Amino acid sequence: MSGINHLTATALPFTKANVDTDQLLPKQFLTGITKTGYGKHLFHDWRYLDLKGEQDNLDFVLNQPQYKGANILIAGKNFGCGSSREHAPWALADFGFKVILAESYADIFYSNCINNLILPITLSAAMIEYAADFVTKTPDTKIEVDLELQTVVIGERKEVFSLEQHHKVNLLSGLDSIAQSLTLQKEIARHEESLPNWLK
Amino acid sequence: MSKTLYEKLSDAHKISADSSLSGHIPADNGEYLLYIDRHLIHEVTSPQAFDGLMQNNRKVRCPEKTVATMDHSISTRSLALDACGPLNKLQLTTLVRNCDYHDVVLYPVGSDEQGIVHVMAPEMGLVLPGMTVVCGDSHTATHGAFGTLAFGIGTSEVEHVLATQTLRQSKAKSMRIKIDGQLGKGVTAKDIILAVIGTIGHAGATGCVVEYCGEVINSMSMEQRMTICNMSIEAGAKAGIIAPDETTFSYLEGRPHTPKGDDWQQAMAYWLTLHSDADATFDKDVNIDAKDILPQVTWGTNPGQVCAVSEPIPHPDNEKDPVTREAAWQALKYMQLEPGQRLTDIPISHVFIGSCTNSRIEDLRQAALVLQNKTIAKSVTAIVVPGSAAVKQQAEEEGLDDIFINAGFEWRLPGCSMCLGMNDDVLTDGQRCASTSNRNFVGRQGRGSFTHLLSPAMAAAAAIAGHFADVRNLQE
Numbered sequence: 001m002s003g004i005n006h007l008t009a010t011a012l013p014f015t016k017a018n019v020d021t022d023q024l025l026p027k028q029f030l031t032g033i034t035k036t037g038y039g040k041h042l043f044h045d046w047r048y049l050d051l052k053g054e055q056d057n058l059d060f061v062l063n064q065p066q067y068k069g070a071n072i073l074i075a076g077k078n079f080g081c082g083s084s085r086e087h088a089p090w091a092l093a094d095f096g097f098k099v100i101l102a103e104s105y106a107d108i109f110y111s112n113c114i115n116n117l118i119l120p121i122t123l124s125a126a127m128i129e130y131a132a133d134f135v136t137k138t139p140d141t142k143i144e145v146d147l148e149l150q151t152v153v154i155g156e157r158k159e160v161f162s163l164e165q166h167h168k169v170n171l172l173s174g175l176d177s178i179a180q181s182l183t184l185q186k187e188i189a190r191h192e193e194s195l196p197n198w199l200k
Numbered sequence: 201m202s203k204t205l206y207e208k209l210s211d212a213h214k215i216s217a218d219s220s221l222s223g224h225i226p227a228d229n230g231e232y233l234l235y236i237d238r239h240l241i242h243e244v245t246s247p248q249a250f251d252g253l254m255q256n257n258r259k260v261r262c263p264e265k266t267v268a269t270m271d272h273s274i275s276t277r278s279l280a281l282d283a284c285g286p287l288n289k290l291q292l293t294t295l296v297r298n299c300d301y302h303d304v305v306l307y308p309v310g311s312d313e314q315g316i317v318h319v320m321a322p323e324m325g326l327v328l329p330g331m332t333v334v335c336g337d338s339h340t341a342t343h344g345a346f347g348t349l350a351f352g353i354g355t356s357e358v359e360h361v362l363a364t365q366t367l368r369q370s371k372a373k374s375m376r377i378k379i380d381g382q383l384g385k386g387v388t389a390k391d392i393i394l395a396v397i398g399t400i401g402h403a404g405a406t407g408c409v410v411e412y413c414g415e416v417i418n419s420m421s422m423e424q425r426m427t428i429c430n431m432s433i434e435a436g437a438k439a440g441i442i443a444p445d446e447t448t449f450s451y452l453e454g455r456p457h458t459p460k461g462d463d464w465q466q467a468m469a470y471w472l473t474l475h476s477d478a479d480a481t482f483d484k485d486v487n488i489d490a491k492d493i494l495p496q497v498t499w500g501t502n503p504g505q506v507c508a509v510s511e512p513i514p515h516p517d518n519e520k521d522p523v524t525r526e527a528a529w530q531a532l533k534y535m536q537l538e539p540g541q542r543l544t545d546i547p548i549s550h551v552f553i554g555s556c557t558n559s560r561i562e563d564l565r566q567a568a569l570v571l572q573n574k575t576i577a578k579s580v581t582a583i584v585v586p587g588s589a590a591v592k593q594q595a596e597e598e599g600l601d602d603i604f605i606n607a608g609f610e611w612r613l614p615g616c617s618m619c620l621g622m623n624d625d626v627l628t629d630g631q632r633c634a635s636t637s638n639r640n641f642v643g644r645q646g647r648g649s650f651t652h653l654l655s656p657a658m659a660a661a662a663a664i665a666g667h668f669a670d671v672r673n674l675q676e
Contacts, residue, residue, distance in 0.1 A: 016530075017523045017524075017526070017527050018402060018403070018502055018527055020502075020639075020641045022620075022639070022641045022642070022643065022644055023641070023642060023643075026643065026647070027620050027621055027622050027644075028622075030244050030272075030622060031244075031273060031287035031288055031290075031291050031622070032247075032287075032291075033247035033248065033251070033290060033291055033294050034247075034248065034251070035248050035251075035355075045642070045643050045647055051647060076523075077403070077523055078402065078403040078406070078436070081402065081403065081436065081502075082338065082433075082639060082641060083338050083620075083639075084245070084336060084337055084338040084352040084353060084354055085244075085245065085354075086245070086248075086336075086354035086355040086356060089354075104403065104406065106403070106406060106436060107406060107407060107436070107438050108338060108352055108353065108354060111353075111354060111357065112354035112355075112356065115354060115356035115357065116356070164230060164231070164370060165230065165231075166230065166231035166368070166370065176256075177356075177360060177368060178256070178258070178359065178360050178363045178364060181233060181360065181363075181364045181366055181368065182363065182364060184215060184216070184233060184366075185364075187215050187216040187233075188215055188233070188235070188261075188364065188365060188366060190216070191213075191215050191216075191235050192235075192262075192365075196463075196466055196467070196470070197459070197463045197466070198328070198459035198463040198464075198466065198467045199237055199328075199330075199331070
């Protein structure tokens with residue numbers, strides 16, 4: 001996988017608080033055994049009027065033509081809470097989202113995003129409100145995200161975001177984290193040798 | 201230097217000091233490798249992880265430290281793998297194939313050991329104090345009840361554990377929740393954890409490892425402690441832990457996978473050190489008086505939207521935080537409820553007793569005690585789904601199945617069932633369920649359905665009444 005650094009793209013505003021991963025991808029789509037093809041089921045129960053997903057709910061923001069092709073999702077507080085299902089970020093990525101802007105995230109969802117090279121950016125409540133207002137009024141607005149500089153620019157406003165250094169390194173490099181950890185096989189083996197019988 | 205239990209567990213599993221990581225991971229970035237002692241897997245979150253291993257020609261580093269079972273996608277009416285359709289079957293047979301290929305022990309449907317992963321693993325003694333335990337499931341926090349560092353992970357991390365027996369971690373914040381005082385009548389572990397989440401909020405412990413302590417926790421059984429730790433994630437916590445004590449040791453002694461003889465003595469000596477030091481400090485402290493906790497029922501669409509059964513549904517406008525206020529209004533709208541309404545006036549159509557939160561033998565005993573010599577309301581469909589084959593067998597030996605069946609419940613086979621409805625145990629539009637599970641999210645048990653979380657005893661009381669009912673009135 002290649003890393004991400006700079007993105008200038010349009011954004012879709014959906015700032016409902018406490019959106020859980022059951023909403024992002026309902027249970028009936030968890031029976032898959034691959035990582036692909038979940039995009040069409042993203043936000044299924046809000047996006048479609050029927051169980052089968054054949055009738056679009058035109059009131060739902062994902063179905064509104066002015067946001068077609070948006071690569072940035074402006075989300076609400078405590079985004080991605082609940083179930084650990086990685087199917088949620090797989091669906092977001094498959095739909096085309098590369099960056100999420102939100103005031104806060106649930107822990108497991110946040111790690112799952114990083115592991116799928118989706119950049120979850122934490123911004124102030126004021127900046128999220130400003131961003132959502134801005135793209136609601138002018139949907140073709142391009143938001144500029146710079147991972148190296150850790151900045152987000154929307155219209156006249158710019159905000160620096162914080163990110164753990166190791167997450168930044170992983171996102172920028174896109175390196176296989178298992179391959180990196182496997183370079184420490186000797187240290188892992190040493191730990192295993194030191195374990196008492198009952199833990200071996 | 202004094203340490204919290206979380207710090208002790210975490211430090212004991214760090215792979216080497218930062219210096220030896222240099223060159224691979226920068227020493228100053230706060231990340232370290234955490235060794236994983238026990239990895240639990242199931243059919244839903246493991247197929248893509250095994251697939252990733254195969255694509256990269258990697259093998260499972262320690263097959264003996266991973267244990268698999270089937271729980272999410274299975275029927276509770278039939279042992280046949282295809283009972284819930286071809287997609288569920290494919291997921292289950294993929295697990296069989298992967299475990300077979302990689303030499304991972306699997307307890308499939310129909311085996312004596314099968315069950316919800318968070319019920320069967322402790323029963324078998326697969327989870328021991330001092331361990332790190334992970335599973336591709338957010339309710340892995342359950343195992344913290346044994347003094348383990350246990351947390352849920354995503355599928356990429358499942359693959360990482362399979363390949364390396366480690367995870368990349370950075371230090372979490374710490375929170376201590378102390379529950380002292382005398383528990384009131386009819387108040388169970390479920391009521392306590394719901395009240396805790398109601399107090400600190402649905403995201404109140406995000407980024408934290410929570411340690412539960414105090415008189416009430418100390419006097420709890422292991423089953424009750426598991427219920428408490430299980431729902432840590434519903435407050436956003438990474439993990440919940442309880443220091444091991446005599447209750448823990450006596451639960452574990454003699455189970456199939458617990459250490460024996462000298463190993464038991466050696467393990468015990470270590471386990472006795474697993475507690476937060478007296479002067480250890482936490483990032484956040486919460487103190488709760490047990491006498492303030494009454495039997496709880498959720499009214500909204502996250503577990504923090506909860507109140508006592510005897511209280512009216514709170515008015516969202518009394519909420520100071522605008523985001524919480526708006527979320528409360530949205531929840532009431534979805535749930536088709538009004539502020540001020542009495543929960544005891546709300547009719548239900550379904551009752552579900554089960555899930556990794558409340559399907560253990562004590563949970564079933566509590567519900568059965570309420571149901572003895574009673575029948576459920578005609579308008580209610582009720583199912584009880586034991587957490588494991590062992591729980592089912594024990595309950596049948598005690599005659600609990602007869603009590604449930606005579607009352608009008610269906611007695612099912614073990615699995616996750618209606619907690620998330622990946623099988624055919626789903627609700628439809630407009631159905632309202634009193635559920636002993638852990639999530640009342642919009643549509644969690646079926647599109648357009650309404651979930652109210654409560655204890656097994658309260659679920660039994662609701663089944664009899666046909667609406668929510670205060671179990672204390674039935675226990676006169």
